[in-house]
Amino acid sequence: MRTAISPLVLLQPRSLRDALRMLREEGPLAPLAGCTDLYVGLNVGVLPGQRFLNIWGLDALRGIEVRGDVLRIGALTTYSDIIRSADVRRRLPMLAAAAREIGAVQIQNRGTIGGNIANASPAGDTLPVLAAADALVELRGVEWTRKVPFTDFYTGYRASVRRPDELVTAIEVPRVEGRQWFRKVGTRAAQSISKVVMAGVRAEPPRIALGSVAPTVVRARRTEDALASGGTLAEAQRILQTEISPIDDIRSTAAYRREVAARLLAQFWAATS
Amino acid sequence: MSGILRPITFVLNGKRTSLRVHPLRRLLDVLREDCGLTGTKEGCGEGECGACTVLVDGRAVNSCLVPVAQAAGTKVVTIEGLRGRHPLQRAFAEHGGAQCGICTPGMIMAAAALGPRPRLEEVRTGLAGNICRCTGYEGIYRAIQKQEARSKKQEAKRQRPAPTPSPQSPVPAGRRKRR
Numbered sequence: 001m002r003t004a005i006s007p008l009v010l011l012q013p014r015s016l017r018d019a020l021r022m023l024r025e026e027g028p029l030a031p032l033a034g035c036t037d038l039y040v041g042l043n044v045g046v047l048p049g050q051r052f053l054n055i056w057g058l059d060a061l062r063g064i065e066v067r068g069d070v071l072r073i074g075a076l077t078t079y080s081d082i083i084r085s086a087d088v089r090r091r092l093p094m095l096a097a098a099a100r101e102i103g104a105v106q107i108q109n110r111g112t113i114g115g116n117i118a119n120a121s122p123a124g125d126t127l128p129v130l131a132a133a134d135a136l137v138e139l140r141g142v143e144w145t146r147k148v149p150f151t152d153f154y155t156g157y158r159a160s161v162r163r164p165d166e167l168v169t170a171i172e173v174p175r176v177e178g179r180q181w182f183r184k185v186g187t188r189a190a191q192s193i194s195k196v197v198m199a200g201v202r203a204e205p206p207r208i209a210l211g212s213v214a215p216t217v218v219r220a221r222r223t224e225d226a227l228a229s230g231g232t233l234a235e236a237q238r239i240l241q242t243e244i245s246p247i248d249d250i251r252s253t254a255a256y257r258r259e260v261a262a263r264l265l266a267q268f269w270a271a272t273s
Numbered sequence: 274m275s276g277i278l279r280p281i282t283f284v285l286n287g288k289r290t291s292l293r294v295h296p297l298r299r300l301l302d303v304l305r306e307d308c309g310l311t312g313t314k315e316g317c318g319e320g321e322c323g324a325c326t327v328l329v330d331g332r333a334v335n336s337c338l339v340p341v342a343q344a345a346g347t348k349v350v351t352i353e354g355l356r357g358r359h360p361l362q363r364a365f366a367e368h369g370g371a372q373c374g375i376c377t378p379g380m381i382m383a384a385a386a387l388g389p390r391p392r393l394e395e396v397r398t399g400l401a402g403n404i405c406r407c408t409g410y411e412g413i414y415r416a417i418q419k420q421e422a423r424s425k426k427q428e429a430k431r432q433r434p435a436p437t438p439s440p441q442s443p444v445p446a447g448r449r450k451r452r
Binding site: 005034035036039040042043080106107109110190191 | 295296297298299302318319320321326329332333335338339340342343345383386398399400401402403
């Protein structure tokens with residue numbers, strides 16, 4: 001392990017209120033949820049700071065409920081909780097599909113949806129789902145709660161509108177009409193980080209989002225417009241390839257990602273017609 | 274961290290345990306170094322290989338990714354907690370489920386989380402996060418499938434003729450891709 005533990009500091013709030021106060025008064029603090037990515041950084045020696053806030057015990061941030069037309073998922077809800085939830089399977093099956101392909105059981109038992117969002121990796125597998133579902137991110141500070149459209153949440157690579165004194169507390173998903181589709185392309189079904197990941201909703205207009213093909217998750221609005229206005233699949237594929245900006249990295253190449261993104265669009269279109 | 278460390282308390286293999294350790298130490302290291310339970314192995318140290326799998330409140334987790342502070346108030350079970358008497362342990366020995374042994378404690382803990390008599394698909398999914406470089410997995414899957422029921426009651430249940438018997442066919446070559 002490449003990180004010395006002794007200089008690190010952990011604050012242990014007993015309530016959400018306590019946590020938000022600590023973020024404001026004793027920050028900057030990096031929130032610790034399931035630690036499935038942060039502790040990889042501990043091992044590799046690239047931690048995002050020295051002071052941490054343990055939010056894992058804040059049970060108020062756990063749970064899945066349906067409030068009218070809105071599916072509300074607490075930030076500390078784990079992938080295992082999502083996979084098991086009848087509400088998620090019924091209302092947002094593409095999210096259950098994404099959760100099943102994140103890590104394996106050990107990761108699914110610890111990783112949280114709020115962590116996936118706040119961690120802001122371009123390869124986060126739930127992120128295209130939330131973008132295609134037009135979800136809202138709930139952020140809380142000591143004296144406020146605000147809801148941000150998920151598609152406005154990220155401002156750049158690993159950057160978001162979350163202020164250092166705010167926590168992601170929940171995600172809210174309005175009713176999704178139309179067939180949902182999810183596909184992750186990686187080296188194997190379990191434990192892999194996506195080369196390309198896509199979620200789609202076959203509605204009027206269709207809603208399409210991709211991960212691992214740009215500094216942030218991409219909602220492919222021009223592709224959606226092309227399909228909605230009766231453009232051919234080939235035209236939509238060409239447009240999609242201009243909407244993404246993949247790179248060569250350890251997992252794949254830009255050329256492969258471009259090609260696969262176009263093929264995923266075709267798969268989505270055929271599978272939901 | 275400055276000041277006196279507050280004790281972290283959890284139930285370890287059935288025994289209430291209280292330790293004054295840095296709250297951000299990995300559960301893996303606390304188990305091995307402070308509790309002397311070296312059955313839990315470190316493989317990759319980044320949640321990829323499953324060698325460090327233990328049960329926290331009955332669920333399989335990678336102990337290399339758990340700060341010990343987050344084990345407070347939980348029930349932790351390691352391979353030592355099975356006391357060498359778990360049906361899986363015997364089955365792994367009898368059916369070639371172990372070769373070099375480094376992945377074995379993690380494999381057994383991940384399998385233990387599945388309960389008795391899991392279906393093959395459940396085994397494949399439940400062990401997808403555990404990597405073995407020796408066995409090719411077939412021996413492991415076989416061992417888990419053939420573990421003996423834990424109690425006479427379960428045994429009796431097992432021996433009742435099933436309404437739709439599902440023969441344990443060998444895995445077709447086309448399905449050998451690991452999940």
